[in-house]
Amino acid sequence: MxxxxxxxxxxxxxxxxxxxxxxxxxxxxxxxxxxxxxxxxxxxxxxxxxxxxxxxxxxxxxxxxxxxxxxxxxxxxxxxxxxxxxxxxxxxxxxxxxxxxxxxxxxxxxxxxxxxxxxxxxxxxxxxxxxxxxxxxxxxxxxxxxxxxxxxxxxxxxxxxxxxxxxxxxxxxxxxxxxxxxxxxxxxxxxxxxxxxxxxxxxxxxxxxxxxPDKSQWSKLASDRYRDKKYILLYNLGREPELYDIAYAYAKKLRLPLYSVSYNLHEFVKPGRLLFCPKVCDWLSLIKNAQCVFSDSLHATAFSINFNTDFYVYYPGRFSTRLASLVELTGLKNRVLQKGKVPENENIDFSEANAAVxxxxxxxxxxxxxxxxxxxxxxxxxxxxxx
Known part of the structure; x- marks a missing residue:
């Protein structure tokens, strides 16, 4: 191959x-x-x-x-x-x-x-x-x-x-x-x-x-910046208020800090600690080392699966077919967030997803x-x- x-x-x-x-x-x-x-x-x-x-x-x-x-x-x-x-x-x-x-x-x-x-x-x-x-x-x-x-x-x-x-x-x-x-x-x-x-x-x-590329190959590109930290990661491309609220409530329940990656400095007012436009290799490190990733992004979800990082996905109002196709392929439809519901702390068994990938x-x-x-x-x- x-x-x-x-x-x-x-x-x-x-x-x-x-x-x-x-x-x-x-x-x-x-x-x-x-x-x-x-x-x-x-x-x-x-x-x-x-x-x-x-x-x-x-x-x-x-x-x-x-x-x-x-x-x-x-x-x-x-x-x-x-x-x-x-x-x-x-x-x-x-x-x-x-x-x-x-x-x-x-x-x-x-x-x-x-x-x-x-x-x-x-x-x-x-x-x-x-x-x-x-x-x-x-x-x-x-x-x-x-x-x-x-x-x-x-x-x-x-x-x-x-x-x-x-x-x-x-x-x-x-x-x-x-x-x-x-x-x-x-x-x-x-x-x-x-x-x-x-x-x-x-x-x-x-x-x-x-x-x-598999986990080992992406790990070579990822930095070690977040290797020894414990946190919940939020990557909210669509700036959905509900996704902010769910991720913040989940982090609070686990008594962990919420790191929120944003391209915009003015979003420091949103819940969690703002990580303003980190380097690409640091963004990979954030996903690799998170306790759980909350996202409406196809690629944040794909890297979570590749790194075997627990995640929850939020379907945006538009262009959600790409996310649906990925979670169905990997048998992880139970990781799709339900409206208004904060999920339980349930770790993913990635064996089926890894085999599918x-x-x-x-x-x-x-x-x-x-x-x-x-x-x-x-x-x-x-x-x-x-x-």
């Missing part, structure tokens, strides 16, 4: 590497690392659209809440408050990116710039994360559908996500046409397979790339190896099973 191939391919990977988010950074790192372990040369195409820029994120604050959109003065105040947080956030993730990613020498700010000067590669690959989520991208972002370069260059995807259970009617046909150019398609959620089935396109369900890890490596070997051999499209 980990054997390097005789022929090395040049793979151009398009993924969410510029998003200042722990999950996005680590899935990009994992995808690149896994393909390299298979013996290939991997370069991340530096696609950096305006919406991911510092200024672009500030500008889009007005879209976060209706009150900001209708009140420019209030929006400006919010931008001033968030500005210091963005400085550290961008510094933390750019530092990680420069140290661990192999990125193209050319930076592309839009699809047109890629189409006018596409990178040369043996294979184009759409990586993981919510690359096909048009709501998050504010459009059907054709760069993530590899709509550039020579039509004879093979296109594949690994663990791509639509981020939702079904597509809007006005985007269905466009996306189907774009995906029909792929030789191999894999997605990370069962709902993604349903979407592909409706398009009559073959695809395989694979693990999120963060679950391909190991089984799916093997199948995921087999898919990736098969998809890349087909390009080495010059084979035509091979239909993938849809179940």
């Amino acid at each position: 980990y054997k390097k191939e005789d022929v090395s391919l040049k793979i151009e990977l398009v993924t969410m590497h510029r998003v200042c988010n722990y999950g996005s950074a680590l899935q990009a790192y994992a995808t690149q690392s896994v393909m390299e372990r298979l013996g290939h040369s991997v370069e991340i195409l530096d696609y950096y659209p305006e919406r991911m820029h510092f200024s672009g994120m500030l500008k889009r604050l007005k879209n976060k809440k209706e009150i900001f959109e209708n009140n420019p003065v209030l929006c400006f105040i919010a931008q001033c408050i968030i500005f210091p947080s963005y400085i550290k956030r961008f510094y933390i993730f750019r530092t990680f990116m420069k140290k661990h990613f192999k990125i193209s020498s050319v930076r592309y700010n839009d699809l047109g710039s890629i189409q006018s000067s596409p990178p040369a590669a043996d294979v184009y690959c759409t990586g993981s994360d919510q690359v096909w989520n048009s709501e998050w991208s504010e459009q059907v972002d054709r760069a993530f559908y590899l709509d550039f370069g020579s039509p004879i260059t093979p296109r594949i995807s690994y663990a791509a996500s639509f981020g939702k259970a079904q597509l809007d009617d006005n985007e269905f046909n466009e996306i189907k046409l774009l995906l029909s150019k792929y030789k191999y398609i894999s997605v990370r959620e069962a709902s993604g397979i349903d979407i592909l089935n409706k398009m009559e396109l073959p695809g395989e369900l694979v693990l999120d790339p963060t679950l391909l 190991q089984r799916e890890r093997k199948l995921s490596f087999e898919f990736l190896t098969k998809a890349l070997e087909a390009q080495q051999d010059g084979k035509d499209y091979i239909t993938c099973p849809t179940s």
Whole structure:
């Protein structure tokens, strides 16, 4: 499964590497690392659209809440408050990116710039994360559908996500046409397979790339900063008030401190001790060494499972299909928080989850190896099973 191939391919990977988010950074790192372990040369195409820029994120604050959109003065105040947080956030993730990613020498700010000067590669690959989520991208972002370069260059995807259970009617046909150019398609959620089935396109369900390296491999990247501490960890991406309350009550019941990771300095007013935008390696250490993790995040849940750290997951109102697919796969649906209920202190027996991850890890490596070997051999499209 980990054997390097005789022929090395040049793979151009398009993924969410510029998003200042722990999950996005680590899935990009994992995808690149896994393909390299298979013996290939991997370069991340530096696609950096305006919406991911510092200024672009500030500008889009007005879209976060209706009150900001209708009140420019209030929006400006919010931008001033968030500005210091963005400085550290961008510094933390750019530092990680420069140290661990192999990125193209050319930076592309839009699809047109890629189409006018596409990178040369043996294979184009759409990586993981919510690359096909048009709501998050504010459009059907054709760069993530590899709509550039020579039509004879093979296109594949690994663990791509639509981020939702079904597509809007006005985007269905466009996306189907774009995906029909792929030789191999894999997605990370069962709902993604349903979407592909409706398009009559073959695809395989694979693990999120963060679950391909095992605990020992991620431990090498994690720091030792929190190794000897006892705490409950909260990672609340959606800022759900109920999740704050449940995690705080649980920590109080166990008489342990609550550590709350946030990208925003102004959230020091929330329950627990604020850990303001820790380094990526420290974030891994926090999950690895916690007594229990409370989160609405796919990747915090995935790393909890990989590290065998007790956890509870809260389904956000939107884009929860990815979390549901993971907990169902690992047989851990009993770790989904019930509304308004503080859970008991019950440790997880990870034996079933570990077996499921190991089984799916093997199948995921087999898919990736098969998809890349087909390009080495010059084979035509091979239909993938849809179940």
